[in-house]
Amino acid sequence: MWKYISGVPKVIEEKKKEKNPKAACDSKGSKEYEKNRSRKFSAKWQVGRPWLQHDQDKGMICKWCIENKATLMAHNVFNSARFIDGCTSYKAESIAYHEKSAAHLLAQQCHKAKIHPEKMPANLAR
Numbered sequence: 001m002w003k004y005i006s007g008v009p010k011v012i013e014e015k016k017k018e019k020n021p022k023a024a025c026d027s028k029g030s031k032e033y034e035k036n037r038s039r040k041f042s043a044k045w046q047v048g049r050p051w052l053q054h055d056q057d058k059g060m061i062c063k064w065c066i067e068n069k070a071t072l073m074a075h076n077v078f079n080s081a082r083f084i085d086g087c088t089s090y091k092a093e094s095i096a097y098h099e100k101s102a103a104h105l106l107a108q109q110c111h112k113a114k115i116h117p118e119k120m121p122a123n124l125a126r
């Protein structure tokens with residue numbers, strides 16, 4: 001299965017590090033794991049996530065949530081500025097968590113509605 005990405009040894013290296021994601025939640029022995037883990041933004045996280053951007057100073061930011069911050073606040077779903085002010089916790093889990101947040105889902109709807117206004121969901125203006 002690795003054959004098709006054999007030309008990208010860096011990706012394989014990162015995959016190996018992520019082989020045991022449970023270790024990150026396990027307090028015992030996680031220190032060693034954290035030490036060896038690269039705390040850098042990985043461009044592969046952006047695959048399929050057009051909203052995810054990396055700011056050299058701020059960290060990871062969400063383009064859609066920034067764009068629609070006012071709407072999120074108006075809808076009372078704005079409960080975390082993590083991906084608006086910048087998230088420096090470079091973990092796939094941080095991204096996954098944000099991706100599922102109510103604020104982000106609404107921002108996603110707003111973003112899509114702007115691209116395709118005719119497809120704007122009616123319940124958005126609730």
Ligand SMILES: [Zn+2]
Nearest residue numbers: 062065104107
């Ligand atoms: Zn977002």
